[in-house]
Amino acid sequence: MNTIHKNVILLLLLGIAVSGPVCAERIKDIASIEGVRSNQLVGYGLVVGLDKSGDKTTFTGQSLRSMLTRLGITLPPGLDPKSKNIAAVSVQAELPPFAKSGQAIDVTVSSLGDAKSLRGGSLLMSPLKGADGQVYAIAQGSLVVSGLSASGQDGSSVTVNNPNVGRIPNGAIVERTVSTSFSEGDALVFNLHSPDFTTANRMAESINRVLGTNTAKAIDATSVRVNAPVDPNQKVTFASVVENMMVTPDDAPARVIVNSRTGTVVVNGKVRVQPAAVSHGSLTVTITENPQVSQPNALSNGQTVVTPKSNIKVEEEKNHMFVFNPGVSLDEIVQAVNNVGAAPSDLVAILEALKSAGSLHAELIVI
Numbered sequence: 001m002n003t004i005h006k007n008v009i010l011l012l013l014l015g016i017a018v019s020g021p022v023c024a025e026r027i028k029d030i031a032s033i034e035g036v037r038s039n040q041l042v043g044y045g046l047v048v049g050l051d052k053s054g055d056k057t058t059f060t061g062q063s064l065r066s067m068l069t070r071l072g073i074t075l076p077p078g079l080d081p082k083s084k085n086i087a088a089v090s091v092q093a094e095l096p097p098f099a100k101s102g103q104a105i106d107v108t109v110s111s112l113g114d115a116k117s118l119r120g121g122s123l124l125m126s127p128l129k130g131a132d133g134q135v136y137a138i139a140q141g142s143l144v145v146s147g148l149s150a151s152g153q154d155g156s157s158v159t160v161n162n163p164n165v166g167r168i169p170n171g172a173i174v175e176r177t178v179s180t181s182f183s184e185g186d187a188l189v190f191n192l193h194s195p196d197f198t199t200a201n202r203m204a205e206s207i208n209r210v211l212g213t214n215t216a217k218a219i220d221a222t223s224v225r226v227n228a229p230v231d232p233n234q235k236v237t238f239a240s241v242v243e244n245m246m247v248t249p250d251d252a253p254a255r256v257i258v259n260s261r262t263g264t265v266v267v268n269g270k271v272r273v274q275p276a277a278v279s280h281g282s283l284t285v286t287i288t289e290n291p292q293v294s295q296p297n298a299l300s301n302g303q304t305v306v307t308p309k310s311n312i313k314v315e316e317e318k319n320h321m322f323v324f325n326p327g328v329s330l331d332e333i334v335q336a337v338n339n340v341g342a343a344p345s346d347l348v349a350i351l352e353a354l355k356s357a358g359s360l361h362a363e364l365i366v367i
Contacts, residue, residue: 024247024248025249026244026246026247027190027203027242027244027247028244030192030193030199030249031190031192031193031203031224031243032190033182033189033191033243034181034188034189034190034191035181035182035189036098036180036182037097037180038094038097039094039095039131040094040131041092041094041136041137041172042091042092042093042128043090043091043126043139044063044088044089044090044091044112044126045088045089045090045109045124045125046064046086046088046126047087047088047089047109047121047122047123047143048085048124049120049122050085050086050087050115050119050120051085051117052084053087053118053119054085054115054116055086055088055115056082056084056113059113060086060087060088061082063088064083064086087111087113087115087118087121088113089110089112089118090110090112091107091123091139091172093105093106093108093139094106095136095174097178097180098180098182099174099177099178101175101177103173104170104171104172104173105174106167106168106170106172107128107139107168107171107172109143109165109166110164110165115164117145117163118143118163118165118166119145119163119166120143120145121142122140122142123139123140123141123142123143124140125139126138130178134176135175135176136175136176136178137173137174138172139168139171139172140168141168141170141171142168143166143167143168144166144169145166146162146166182232182239183232183235186228187225187226187227187228188225188228189219189224189226190203190223190226190243191222191223192221192222194252196221196249196250197218197220198250199250200219200220200221200222200223200224202247202250203216203247204217204224206246207224210245211226211241214227253362255267255365256362257365257367258365258367267362292306294306294307
């Protein structure tokens, strides 16, 4: 066993022995190796065997005619094959890194036409291409559809989930391998999932403590360059050592996230406010219409008319003003808002007002 191989095994044992703090995370959970990535594949195909729930579109018939021609069957000219058990679909898959020829990957099948359901259908052989136009996998198999759709003769219908999307587990066979830059060069670059200068610096320091000074260097807020063996076998072991080291990520910036669709508000623990006084209340204006009928006297040749009469009522809640002290924490903000009976949507209004007043130093994100 050569000296380099012994050192790599020793580093592996050191990496396993080193334990970080409770809040620390493995490098493999917060970063990925540059060049080690998946690739998106897409294709076009036909799903057959449907129970009269297929397409009625013209291009589906054209696809069927083209497929039969390739199989040696020629349809009469002008004949439009209107088969209700066929649907045109798009086929998507994700080619994982280092996938080798002959391996199976999952595929997702989605209807392109006006098919009612893909339930019970089977996908015919469909090539899957990458962004470069090359075929990297071939998909075929029976669909697994979780959705269900049913309709009655009176026009009533019920739909559960989406019956026009299905999956084929291990439904595609990889035909072409995508080369990566992992085995090239004498270094590995780890890219953080969430760029942060402090976390990148801590990652470099953690690696240098175990593997030696100047082994790792933070390039920017995202990337950390680590010197690695040139031999591919040793590089795999080396990458395993590095990705299992523990790093304590820095806390996220002060941030408030508002989901306008669901009314969900998330405020992280770093949010602080400067001194501010807030008065929260609601003004309710109620307008009711009470039309009056004007009836003319007998033999007066007058006409009966309806005169409008509106009643306007204004109500305002008598909520007290509350004060945010300097550096107030998230817990105190929530308690203050709850004490005045404010809803989550009211909390958003209060935070927006504090942001406008310059008392809230946090990023406000609305999604």
